[in-house]
Amino acid sequence: MGPVSNVRRPRAKACGAPRVYLRAMPHALPAEATPGPNARSLEVTGAVVFGLYVLAQLAQSVILARAPLESDTAATFAFALSSWDRFRAASLLACFICLPAGYAAVHQRLGRQGGWALAGLMWILVFLAVEMAVRSWEFGVVASWQRDWLATTDAAERTRLAGQVNAFAQGVVALYLPLLAAHALASGAFALALRGRDRWSQLARVGFALNAFRAFLRLGAMHLGLEGLAPVASALYLPLTVFHGLAVAAWLAVPSRPPRSGP
Numbered sequence: 001m002g003p004v005s006n007v008r009r010p011r012a013k014a015c016g017a018p019r020v021y022l023r024a025m026p027h028a029l030p031a032e033a034t035p036g037p038n039a040r041s042l043e044v045t046g047a048v049v050f051g052l053y054v055l056a057q058l059a060q061s062v063i064l065a066r067a068p069l070e071s072d073t074a075a076t077f078a079f080a081l082s083s084w085d086r087f088r089a090a091s092l093l094a095c096f097i098c099l100p101a102g103y104a105a106v107h108q109r110l111g112r113q114g115g116w117a118l119a120g121l122m123w124i125l126v127f128l129a130v131e132m133a134v135r136s137w138e139f140g141v142v143a144s145w146q147r148d149w150l151a152t153t154d155a156a157e158r159t160r161l162a163g164q165v166n167a168f169a170q171g172v173v174a175l176y177l178p179l180l181a182a183h184a185l186a187s188g189a190f191a192l193a194l195r196g197r198d199r200w201s202q203l204a205r206v207g208f209a210l211n212a213f214r215a216f217l218r219l220g221a222m223h224l225g226l227e228g229l230a231p232v233a234s235a236l237y238l239p240l241t242v243f244h245g246l247a248v249a250a251w252l253a254v255p256s257r258p259p260r261s262g263p
Helices: 019-024 037-064 073-080 083-109 115-151 155-193 199-223 227-253
Strands: none
Touching (some): 037 083, 037 227, 083 115, 155 199
């Protein structure tokens, strides 16, 4: 063995971690990611889209209040082809086409909140994609069947066309089983992902939670044999839809708080 050095080696400090390490540790994650200019423009666009969706739902409520009884086929088809109902259908279709941007803004705002935000985005995009397809088919193809029914006087042809319209309606009802489930799960996931303690985040969380409740009500009334829920689901549909849309629009319209710095 060589000689032992008599140079004193520096001893490790017992007072804790080095200063550089302490500075690298954030005090706390921000409640929400702080958006840059481009991200902020998406959030403002999302707020506008949700606001327009609320207006479209209100217009639908007013227009459908004038709809005739479904037992009168001629009046029902004529009403569906009227300018007012075409405006209703076109407005909602346009909103569903634009809503992916709104939910992309929701996901962006929740980007640091973990997997629930991503799960909510996946579920809601499935819902929106199928809604766009169904409403597009109804706006174009089903309307042509109704137009042909009104134009012909042949009883056999009318029976055939009316059967096609009814088959489409029954198919939509069946399709709403997974659609309503996806919608409810998406809203619930977004509610779980929202952890901000400011009043706008809390408002949006309540909006998403109530929207999930509304979707589960419709699911139970339409597909789970809970017919007693039908009048409740019908009565709550518009107010809860409006509250959800306005709550999310307000949350997106208000800039998120910057992250705290220091202890």
